[in-house]
Amino acid sequence: MKTCLIVDDSRVVRMVARRFFEGWGFDTREAADGAEALDACAIAMPDVILLDWNMPRMTGIEVLRQLRSWPRGTTPKVIFCTTQTDPAHIAAAIKAGADEYIMKPFDAEILERKLVEVGLIATVDA
């Protein structure tokens, strides 16, 4: 079973995302801030991380930078998740090592497409 880590300080966002991921058969874990996310990765590296940008304690970009510097930190696909519509911001996320980005709010269709793009879901049912 593929594993997924949902990182967001909002329970609502985690709840929504968890439903989607579990619908696609992912084993899903959650983290409420950046530090928790890194702890979770240290315990078990997930296949994909849905990573919020703006969180208490540590921003998504900091999490990403740290994670990518770890020996096994490059394995997870990271989908960066934000409401920030600032291009510079997106650029910073990509530079830090994000594989995809997604705008909040997202729906299942968009998220699924992103997963296909990072290669975690083979095809999308028509």
Add this chain to the structure above:
Amino acid sequence: MAQEPPPNLVDAFPGLAVTPLETNMDDLLREFLTETTESLDVADVELVKFERDPNNREILNNIFRLVHTIKGTCGFIGLTRLAALAHAAETLMDKFRDGIPVTQEAVSLVLVTIDRVKLILGDIEASEGQEPQGSDADLIDQLLAMATQPVAVEAPIAAPAADPVSLVPAPIRTEAAPTGGKLIQTLERELLPGEVSLDELERVFRETPVETPQAKVPAGPAGAPAPARRGDDDASPTSSIAAQSIRVNVGTLEHLMTMVSELVLTRNQLLEIARRNEDHDYKVALQRLSNVTGELQDAIMRTRMQPIGNAWQKLPRIVRDLAQELGKQVELEMLGSETELDRQVLDQIKDPLTHMVRNSADHGLEMPEDRRRAGKPEKGMIRLSAYHEGGFVIVKISDDGKGLDIARIKAKALENGLADEAELAKMSETQLFRFIFHPGFSTAAKVTSVSGRGVGMDVVRSNIEAIGGTVDVQSRAGSGSTFVIKIPLTLAIMPALIVEVSGERCAVPQNAVLELVRIQPNSEHAVRRLKDAPVLCLRNRLLPIVHLGRVLGLVPEQSEDTFDTGLIAVMQVGNESFGIVVDSVSHTEEIVVKPMASVLRQVTLVSGSTILGDGHVIMIVDPNGLAQHVAARSESLAGQAAENGQANAEAEDAPVSLLLFRAGSQEIKAVPLSLVTRLEELDRTRIEQVDGRAVIQYRGRLIPVVRADGDTGYEKTGVQPMLVFSDDSRVMGLAVDEIVDIVESRLDLELASASAHALGGAIIDGRATEILDVSHFLHLAFVDEPETDRNAAGGRRHLLLVDDSAFFRELIQPVLRGRGYAVTACGSAREALERLASDRRYDAIVSDVEMPDMDGFRFAEAVRGDLGMTRVPIIALATANPGLAIQRGRAAGFTDCVAKFDRPGLISALQEFACAAEGEAA
């Protein structure tokens, strides 16, 4: 863990791709409402902090993130109205981060926005998910206008206006055509100002070079690489950091609580059986069951505990808005917000607390200019503190404002018919303060929109008493008031003492019981009578006691209370200490409280019932009700004492020498030794009758003699012990039966006496002792003598006496009056200054040096400086180190300094200075 084919989404989640959130919408909505409300509460607090500290990036980031999260989650629920509003607020917050100045208006605007969001949330909750109709254009316009203030702000990379495409109003939803092509996320709404089109973002995303070497360039759908290989690092795939705490429905917890309550009852039943059968095999198992039940109960209790900070969260915002509205400056300090208490209790005190804090800000604190005039910082302080004490949580709300206005309370009490003039005159300050808890009682001079409608403190009190708590107030004119709330940690299960009285058993909540004392006649633990009231002397305190059977109506009306046997449970309720007499105490038990049936609610002495282990249903005595009963009884006694001028039974800490004697009965009586000039034993034949009054020749003059027991006749023979009082020219003898001793003792004047000749009671050597009022006897002895006839200069001289000790004021006033002065007594320097401000015609001021709040030195400086009264003599009364006091005192403006108990010194100083100062006073 082989590759699984991707599950068929449509099968797994019918309709998911189209309307993804329809399933379990309720759950999500509820979660959204809870989360957003929490975020808003935090945002409120943070914003108030931010306003004071606008340069704090951390606070700003916190607020930004909260608003941002609200905006982000609104979208998932499809709440476009909320999202738009949150976006506008976020835009402004973002500008703050860019450095536009944070004005009070801007913060107010964001706060108003938060209020609007709350309003909309309320509607959504009420309508179960429907966003209310309406427009927030007004707020959004204001927010955006403020955000675009002409301050040099770096333009975003792609300014919205520069990109006409992004302003295309129609939703540009690309047809979801998953034919191997790209699915581009779309916004189904117009772009908000400050947003960039998704196309633009997509372009940035695709064009950004990736620097991390290992990170893959986003690949097309066709070139999907194999998923990363799994290692042993997924050993615990189900572990979730976020899942270390879970949210549980309150209903579930309540149910658990009920079940545990039942378990406790069953355990109690088993223990009761075990008590009756000594030998049995299951004792060990039972003991274990008992322990586990106890632990289970603790654990469940803990799940119900919440920090009191949850109830305080809204206060900074409320205080801030209020301060702005009233034009005051208010600092709110909160200490001990992590103190935990039962959720149910917390809910109950939330509103009372809010009300009290509003009251402090509105009525307690003065306007900045008034504060400055009173020598205080312009910014008023409200301090909330909470801590655990025994099974209680103590919450204090104090302010450094003007204190309760006694005069207004009196006027209001008269107006509402709660008491008449005579009753008011007898009441102590504490009793007067309690009027504020009466229904319809508001002392605010004018009704503000905030408070002052008189529906406040009585509701506060009844709310707090409904959960077995107490509320009390302490106040000092000029320096502020403190409300003390004492509430039980929990309501459901509590330890109680099972007592027996007149053949009935009752439960007495253990957290109100300080100790148990066995009554032993002829020992230090005997019940004595002070006048007609039974009292217990316990370690130098006098406690009023009541017979529990009597107050509960379990003994016949006409029977006489005897206090020869039994136990006294010493209770403490609020500031009230008293004892209740019971026949015996059987054991302590964790009782499960069953509320009273509504028909029995008016029975104030009983708070509920419980089922004992043996199946009996018994009443739970309400300590609050008992305290009120006791207070009502002792107030009538205290009221009479006030007639003697002893209005304020403050404790006097310094020990005083007392002369003990007997007169009329076996009871020991006392007078302060400092008032006694000599002790004499005279031959009774020397007592003569002149004009129907007893006199003796004493040191060459004729002095009146009065009997301390009130009689007038004298034996013809034998020796008559006598105390001689004198204040220079007036000398009298007080005839007593026997002089017993001289002791050093603290005077507490705890229980006021009912008679005119006594100041009150005190404990001396463990015994209740009446302290006689010397002025009463002076008055008796010189009944016909005009008080001023010895003042040759004519005209009564007026003195202002300032001393924080009620006892000392009472002690010195008769002496001064006896010397022909008219005396106005004040309990504090501030009170004295107020009096002087309105009436300067005093011939001299006599002031204590050591006083709380404003001491004698500062008082003298204020009189000389602020009031400009340069000539009125001020005589200092010093207790410690008079030398130093004289030195400092002269600099501060004292005319002279005498030791506190040196009455002749004071009299001669007054004679010297008060007469010399005639010019100014007239």
